[in-house]
Amino acid sequence: xxxxxxxxxxxxxxxxxxxxxxPSEDVIIYKxxxxxxxxxxxxxxxxxxxxxxxxxxxxxIDSTIYYYLDLNNDQxxxxxxxxxxxxxxxxxxxGHCSVFTYYIxxxxxxxxxxxxxxxxxxxxxxxxxxxxxxxxxxTWDKKATILLLKGCDLPFQADFVDSYIGLRINNSYxxxxxxxxxxxxxxxxxxxxxxxxxxxxxxxxx
Numbered sequence: 001x002x003x004x005x006x007x008x009x010x011x012x013x014x015x016x017x018x019x020x021x022x023p024s025e026d027v028i029i030y031k032x033x034x035x036x037x038x039x040x041x042x043x044x045x046x047x048x049x050x051x052x053x054x055x056x057x058x059x060x061i062d063s064t065i066y067y068y069l070d071l072n073n074d075q076x077x078x079x080x081x082x083x084x085x086x087x088x089x090x091x092x093x094x095g096h097c098s099v100f101t102y103y104i105x106x107x108x109x110x111x112x113x114x115x116x117x118x119x120x121x122x123x124x125x126x127x128x129x130x131x132x133x134x135x136x137x138x139t140w141d142k143k144a145t146i147l148l149l150k151g152c153d154l155p156f157q158a159d160f161v162d163s164y165i166g167l168r169i170n171n172s173y174x175x176x177x178x179x180x181x182x183x184x185x186x187x188x189x190x191x192x193x194x195x196x197x198x199x200x201x202x203x204x205x206x
Contacts, residue, residue, distance in 0.1 A: 027195040029073045029174075030206040033188050039083045040185030041065050053097035062086045068109075071167055071174050071193045078169060079115075079176075080107045081146075083185055094152035101151030102184035106165065107143045114140035116166030123156055127163040128203045134166040134173045135200040147184065164203040171197040177204070 041063040045056040064084030068077035081104065088099040106125065108114050116126045116138040125144035128134065146165070148158045162179040174193030178186055194201040 024196045024199060026199050026201075026205075028192055028201070028205050029071075029195060030190070030192045031073075032190045036179075037067065037188040038181060038185060039065055039067050039081065039188070040181055040183055041084045042183045042185070045183070048098075055098050057098065058085055058100060067188070069176065069188075069191065071176075071191060072169055072172070072195065073193075077109055078113045079167065080109055081105070081186065081188075082107070085184065088152040090152065092153045099150065099152045101154070102147065102149045103145065104147040104184075104186050105143065105145050111142070112168075112170045114142060114168040115144045116168070117141050117144060121156065121158075124158045125165045127160060128166055128175065129163065130204045132164070132203050133200050134164075134175055134203065136171075136173075136198075138166060140168055146178070146186070147180075149184065166203075167191075167193075169193070173199075173201045175201060175203045175205075 042058040044059050046059065048055050048057050064082055067081040069079040069081065070076060071078045083104050085100055085102045088094060088101060106115055116134065117140065118124045118126045119139065123145050125146060126138060145158050146160055148154060148156065160180055164175045164177050167174045167176060172194055174191065176191040177189040179189060181187055192201060192205050
């Protein structure tokens with residue numbers, strides 16, 4: 001009888017140890033944006049020609065559009081995407097022609113909401129391909145510039161194509177799938193989030 005008790009205790013300890021080492025099951029929150037969400041600040045361009053200048057002038061002249069993303073489906077916005085443009089009116093001389101700056105940025109709305117950053121250029125996000133892993137092994141920050149083009153004396157330029165951006169809320173990971181519009185806008189195709197803390201997510205996971 002004593003041996004039976006010892007066996008039961010040892011079996012219980014073994015089972016507990018195995019259970020501790022077993023990774024927690026993934027709980028993926030996935031949303032296919034259908035139809036795709038297209039965000040643009042330019043309604044149309046008008047070509048203005050006044051030699052020596054030929055400038056595509058946006059309408060309106062200055063505009064910013066915001067898109068709020070609830071990644072973990074808790075009815076609270078986690079990230080803000082800003083799409084905008086503006087006419088340069090600063091003191092730096094940039095030639096006789098009108099100059100416009102086009103930009104897209106993403107911000108975490110809380111301190112625990114972060115964006116995976118590029119390892120080579122600190123201001124821009126890291127762009128992932130489909131099935132790439134998003135986990136803790138990234139540099140994370142609260143803000144990233146997805147697109148920054150044209151303008152006058154810009155500190156850097158940034159652009160993108162069809163790709164994924166890695167996102168993080170506390171110790172849980174997600175992604176947003178984006179594509180570039182020809183008028184300096186952005187298309188949101190889908191996003192996913194693994195609610196299970198410390199578990200990876202692959203771009204495109206559903």
